[in-house]
Amino acid sequence: GAVVSQHPSWVICKSGTSVKIECRSLDFQATTMFWYRQFPKQSLMLMATSNEGSKATYEQGVEKDKFLINHASLTLSTLTVTSAHPEDSSFYICSARDLSIYNEQFFGPGTRLTVL
Amino acid sequence: GENVEQHPSTLSVQEGDSAVIKCTYSDSASNYFPWYKQELGKGPQLIIDIRSNVGEKKDQRIAVTLNKTAKHFSLHITETQPEDSAVYFCAATYTGNQFYFGTGTSLTVIP
Numbered sequence A: 001g002a003v004v005s006q007h008p009s010w011v012i013c014k015s016g017t018s019v020k021i022e023c024r025s026l027d028f029q030a031t032t033m034f035w036y037r038q039f040p041k042q043s044l045m046l047m048a049t050s051n052e053g054s055k056a057t058y059e060q061g062v063e064k065d066k067f068l069i070n071h072a073s074l075t076l077s078t079l080t081v082t083s084a085h086p087e088d089s090s091f092y093i094c095s096a097r098d099l100s101i102y103n104e105q106f107f108g109p110g111t112r113l114t115v116l
Numbered sequence B: 001g002e003n004v005e006q007h008p009s010t011l012s013v014q015e016g017d018s019a020v021i022k023c024t025y026s027d028s029a030s031n032y033f034p035w036y037k038q039e040l041g042k043g044p045q046l047i048i049d050i051r052s053n054v055g056e057k058k059d060q061r062i063a064v065t066l067n068k069t070a071k072h073f074s075l076h077i078t079e080t081q082p083e084d085s086a087v088y089f090c091a092a093t094y095t096g097n098q099f100y101f102g103t104g105t106s107l108t109v110i111p
Helices: none
Strands: A004-007 A010-013 A019-025 A032-038 A045-051 A067-073 A076-081 A090-097 A105-107 A111-115 B004-007 B010-014 B019-025 B032-038 B045-051 B056-059 B062-067 B072-077 B086-092 B105-110
Touching: A004 A090, A010 A019, A019 A032, A019 A090, A019 A111, A032 A067, A032 A076, A045 A067, A076 A090, A105 B045, B004 B086, B010 B019, B019 B086, B019 B105, B032 B062, B045 B056, B045 B062, B072 B086
Parallel strands: A010 A111, B010 B105
Antiparallel strands: A004 A019, A019 A076, A032 A045, A032 A090, A067 A076, A090 A105, A090 A111, B004 B019, B019 B072, B032 B045, B032 B086, B056 B062, B062 B072, B086 B105
């Protein structure tokens, strides 16, 4: 089956620093990747849709200058949290869509970000 | 846009009993309805899905039903086991669009 990986699985950083999270589709080409944020005991909140070779589309209320998304290849998208603050601490999950499998999205294992 | 509601938010069942989780959606254009299981600290895993041209789908102990007229779909887990304990999310979408998730159901199977 389609596999999506994320790296790192967890990260702790100091306030004011930047953190990069990678999302890779391992055995399929993903023209579209999605980035979600999930707070404890809550549902997934879509942050942005990342299309290979073009600018990401951000959801309302998500700062594009703070959450930088790059989708440079069909198998890799990155999310960089710039100037991180404690309120950015969350579980970040990516997913990838394989258009050859109709609508399905395959989720990564998530990255736990803790900002001190 | 689409609005997906999910009930109940928490559900406890005795091992061996059945569990049912229900979702409603608002956009009649939605044509794909997946269900995800999320264990603590992990990403969601697809457990079953159904497309709008089908009314029911079953995979061993898990089944999903879809009522397009009423715009609701349900997840049924039979013969529940402790390892079924997790948070379950429903979602709705149509071709090429983003997924709209329900608010999640925390299922606890009591041994």
